[in-house]
Amino acid sequence: MTNAEKVPPSPSEGRAAHPDHLGHVIFITASAAMGGFLFGYDSSVINGAVEAIRDRYDIGSATLAQVIAIALIGCAIGAATAGRIADRIGRIRCMQIAAVLFSVSAVGSALPFALWDLAMWRIIGGFAIGMASVIGPAYIAEVAPAAYRGRLGSFQQAAIVIGIAISQLVNYGILQLADGDQRGKIGGLEAWQWMLGVMVVPALLYGLLSFAIPESPRFLISVGRTDRAKEVLAEVEGQGVDLDHRVAEIEQAMRREHKSTFRDLLVPGSRFSLLPIVWVGVGLSVFQQLVGINVAFYYSATLWQSVGIDPSSSFFYSFTTSIINIIGTVIAMVLVDRVGRRPLALVGSAGMAVALAFEAWAFSADLVDGKLPNTQGVVALVAAHVFVLFFALSWGVVVWVFLGEMFPNRIRAAALGVAASAQWLANWAITASFPSLSDWNLSGTYVIYAVFAVLSIPFVLLFVKETKGKALEEMG
Secondary structure, three states, X not given: OOHHXXXXXXXXXXXXXXXXXXXXXXXXXXXXXXXXXXXXXXXXXXXXXXXXXXXXXXXXXXXXXXXXXXXXXXXXXXXXXXXXXXXXXXXXXXXXXXXXXXHHHHHHHHOOOOHHHHHHHHHHHHHHHHHHHHHHHHHHHHHOOHHHHHHHHHHHHHHHHHHHHHHHHHHHHHHHHOOOOOOOEEOOEEXXXXXXXXXXXXXXXXXXXXXXXXXXXXXXXXXXXXXHHHHHHHHHHOOOOOHHHHHHHHHHXXXXXXXXXXXXXXXXXXXXXXXXXXXXXXXXXXXXXXXXHHHHHHOHHHHHHHOOOOHHHHHHHHHHHHHHHHHHHHXXXXXXXXXXXXXXXXXXXXXXXXXXHHHHHXXXXXXXXXXOOHHHHHHHHHHHHHHHHHHHOOHHHHHHHHHHHOOOHHHHHHHHHHHHHHXXXXXXXXXXXXXXXXXXXXXXXXXXXXXXXXXXXXHXXXXXXXXXXXXXXXXX
């Protein structure tokens, strides 16, 4: 043994050094990020079933929209309650509950008795999405060594966009087995039922993986299981770390924490007026949704079929769009710490505005034999992919980075909760309104989204401050 090996590093050096078991840490992080994969998968898999559900239950656009959007109610409830559940029973148990809910939702959605219980299974799946959206990032942040926390934390976002892509690929494969018919029979069930039911496979895998990873050291310390917490810290940070010091650090941090409440978000002396910084966070969350991004993930197959593209091709385009989403997300992850958050947001807003304007122009054309003219059809397809690319390389990632950094420590938790709630509500508004708006005027609908993309530019310029390179303690 060398002299260097005999001298234990200081706690800070241990956290900065290459962990002894980095491969094991990556496995733990990837397992937790399976919740993000299911978040993306469950959010977008409904894209392949929209038209089949409309046809099977003979419902109009307004009712259809509610069935699609109702999962977001479950998302909001799950996100609002997951933190408290995790603090009471642990992060791992919370993951296991989410895995069970994902599984139950998948089976129930595949075998509905009627429209009402399909909606109920959607809400249950939404609750699981909400839980996964909170628990995954929290757990990863608590187990990741400090030197690798940023990169390991990005696993969650990467898992979400991969989940979206895989759901579209699976939908496309199932449609091919059903000879291009969303209601075609495969083994006694219609194709759309298989699309919704296949999610049980990754849901069960998520549940199994949750038994193979350790509980968060932070939770273990909070319930008095200090010895087990030390074992986990040794697993993820290496044997050379001063474990007693690390436990003391965590305990001190927990004692210093201020449990922020909604009252902390109000202007002093006011009952209802939120602090300006909270309004900025709400604005970022709302603009992220009002550009219509989730139309691309919930309704793209329906959209392309409405302008004359055959179901098989429409499903393929949904898949290629999700691949573009992955590419854009990777670009954002590479650039966000190099060029800054504001420049990416502004470039993304400009790119989205132009792409949405071209989509609006393309959809304004009269259909010929139920199809867009060739020129407009090509423009619509290219613009849709460009729109998703610019969203993914900017607002898709940047908003979450901003929300994690922009609030002062004393209000961060409560402000994040308000901003996230605003995001779910805006998501619901766009998702629930699109079918009826598209029936009214598809081109006009995209004009509305383009206007919001344009308005996001002065919003960022006037109200959003750069957070790149600033310590969280500097946020005022």
